[in-house]
Amino acid sequence: VTDALEELRARLAAFAMARNWGRFHDPKNLVMALSGEVGELTALFQWTTSDEARAIMTTEKRTDVEDELADVMIYLVRLADELGVDLIAAAQAKTDRNEQRFPTV
Amino acid sequence: VTDALEELRARLAAFAMARNWGRFHDPKNLVMALSGEVGELTALFQWTTSDEARAIMTTEKRTDVEDELADVMIYLVRLADELGVDLIAAAQAKTDRNEQRFPTV
């Protein structure tokens, strides 16, 4: 069984390599690309109320939201890969620490 | 076999629910939180050269980079979950389209 995120990581690395994008995909550039895509995602929510934002997937913006989430995910996976960071392990370790920081009663 | 990303998604949802954070974790707020964390990640790279950025995991910034990548991942997974978007499916579909858009020779 191949893990879904590992499969995506490998596909995106191969995709960049096949196009000779290694010279573009250095960490500094990938951080900027990630940041640019988060900016586009943010723009989809900027004039909505909180209630409208909750219902955004029932509107014609649905496809744009999926598209921008995909772009953010793609650059986050590529960046972590270039840096040699395991996103799942890092997020799980951070959540372990958050459980100490924010205990439930 | 549980998928690693699905396991993280479920843990983060349970984590927020156990702390009654539902009123904070609406999509508009989560987009802002994601954007804030990407800002902190960006700050780690802003004065580095491209070469220094490539070597950042061999420096004392290593832990900060892992930590910020974790925070970005956590808010991205929470946001997608609140919106009902499957990040892997969205990223794979986008990569299918990118293969059409950027053909190899």
Add this chain to the structure above:
Amino acid sequence: VTDALEELRARLAAFAMARNWGRFHDPKNLVMALSGEVGELTALFQWTTSDEARAIMTTEKRTDVEDELADVMIYLVRLADELGVDLIAAAQAKTDRNEQRFPTV
């Protein structure tokens, strides 16, 4: 003599009022709009080398850079106005503190 930034602030406030945009231009939304525009500005620089970035105003991207800088300025001025913050005074006060923090020899 009218100060140029004060003149811009007043024009942008009148522009929003004439279009009844008050309900959109609350601080939370304006922060997101500012962030979205910075994302678009970032995207113009993401794949350039540092040298290419320095020469960007001699390329066909010149107009886009001016346009995005204008958008960032517009939302920053609108946001500060809604919050009642004097941008010049705030930046001068911060620079006073930076002079203490980073003394020259």
Add this chain to the structure above:
Amino acid sequence: VTDALEELRARLAAFAMARNWGRFHDPKNLVMALSGEVGELTALFQWTTSDEARAIMTTEKRTDVEDELADVMIYLVRLADELGVDLIAAAQAKTDRNEQRFPTV
């Protein structure tokens, strides 16, 4: 009479030069610094409701908001200066175009 924004621009340029920060303050790095500061500003608003955001200057976050607005302004002015862009002229020209795009009745 010296214009307030021109005075700030000149002070910030002299400040960077006196500290030999020219090698750091290239456009690519300054865009990242601007983006990082907008991220910190965003973080101040991420969990607030729209009403709380409107009243933020009456809370203990007041100083942080002024501080982050100052940092955003400082990097925006530095970036525009390095690129040779007049922020006021660019914002006024963009607003001229916006008046065509969004006519009042």
